[in-house]
Amino acid sequence: MNAPDVELRDRVLAAGTGAGLEVVGTCSAEPFLAARKALEERKAAGLNGTMQFTYKNPVRSTDPSATVEGCATLVVAAARYPSSVPEQPERASARVARYATDDHYGRLRAGLRAMADLLKAAGHRALVMADDNSVVDRAAAHRAGIGWYGKSANLLVPGQGSWFVLGSVLTTADLGESPEAVADGCGTCRRCLDGCPTGAIVAEGVVDARRCLAWLVQQAGEFPHEYREALGDRLYGCDECQEVCPPNKRTDLADPTVMAPGAAPGPWVDVEWLLTAPDDDLLDDATLGRWYVPKRDASVLRRNGIVVLGNLVHDGRARPEDLDLLVPFLEGADPVLAEHAEWAAVRGGRPDLLDPSPVRQDVADGPTT
Ligand code: B12
Ligand code: SF4
Ligand code: SF4
Incomplete structure (x- = not known):
């Protein structure tokens, strides 16, 4: 050898x-x-x-x-x-x-x-x-x-x-033995387990993907009701278990890099753009276009954005008028987006958006004579 x-x-x-x-x-x-x-x-x-x-x-x-x-x-x-x-x-x-x-x-x-x-x-x-x-x-x-x-x-x-x-x-090159393993640095800390918004870290080092927001935002279909509030403002990925982590907090404090707000690609996505832009604009975007989106279906991103909007308005981080962006989804042909839009309207304190408009009521009732 x-x-x-x-x-x-x-x-x-x-x-x-x-x-x-x-x-x-x-x-x-x-x-x-x-x-x-x-x-x-x-x-x-x-x-x-x-x-x-x-x-x-x-x-x-x-x-x-x-x-x-x-x-x-x-x-x-x-x-x-x-x-x-x-x-x-x-x-x-x-x-x-x-x-x-x-x-x-x-x-x-x-x-x-x-x-x-x-x-x-x-x-x-x-x-x-x-x-x-x-x-x-x-x-x-x-x-x-x-x-x-x-x-x-x-x-x-x-x-x-x-x-x-x-x-x-x-x-195929033989470059030598594996080194010693790095010693555990967690000690008695368990902030990630306690800080996970959905309790997805079910045991030390074990994530239940069915509860993990990082997976749920990538999954097609209905976003589970029980985790919609926990989704908060997250459109794609979840950093909570890393943000609460003391070793990460120390590197955050030591890092002078501040990505310029509004610079593309940026870490924030404008909700109005997300809910109104053509599908191709989302899927070809320099940032969003790289993400794992099942079947390249932009409605998965919009679904997340709708839930986020409801949460933002509920938390006072967006205006109740912003929920008007939900109207096309409430009246649209996609039943999944319509249901999420209903949820977001109620979550954001605008159940009035669910009331049929007088015009639509007239149509629904048919001629009166
Ligand atoms: C599937 C997957 C996911 C799934 C499931 C995650 C999971 N933990 O299993 C989902 C979609 C939820 C996900 C989320 C994220 N992911 Co991911 N994901 C993967 C992927 C594709 C496979 C991971 C895998 O095989 N997991 C299977 C399990 C068995 O592995 P494990 O979780 O590492 O389990 C080990 C520990 O449990 C450990 N262990 C066993 N017993 C014990 C006991 C104790 C006490 C401890 C401490 C550990 C321990 O041994 C296990 C086996 O090695 C990899 C890419 C790849 N090809 O590897 C990226 C990868 C793991 N993900 C990555 C990232 C960045 C993330 C996110 C941070 C993204 C985000 N911000 O949203 C989150 C973090 C969520 C989390 N807390 O893990 C990075 C990890 C970087 C890093 N520094 O660790 C990877 C490596 C991608 C990459 N190439 O960079 N991910
Ligand atoms: S990525 Fe978010 S939801 Fe998933 S384990 Fe970490 S904190 Fe929990
Ligand atoms: S928060 Fe960080 S240091 Fe604390 S247990 Fe979790 S991974 Fe370890």
């Missing part, structure tokens, strides 16, 4: 940091058996809801050599995304989770490609994978010594928190 090529490993990792990746590491490509067990148990318990992703084929998603034959090493990277967000604009606006505000995966993949290119030039196979169904990214990052598993299930980088997206290069 050949000795691990540590010189190549050092050059590859240097290429990653040179390409702007904040944290890089390597680990063996042995199957991730603990993650496989977790996927299978959670699937059996129904915790994945209708989610597929890594749950679709746990054996495959936890075995890198099923994706790259002869895979020996994973070169893993974490790309940090901005932790500061601007204040909500004056107009009614819906919140976007920080990971979804810009093309952070694009930056991650570019860095991973820089490392993969070196591996290929050295004669090895190398394939970039990030947020793909074939690799359990957190388990890889954990094994590569990039961070610890928080009780929120998020992977935290020591001293830097969890505002990171994760990915790997799967390669």
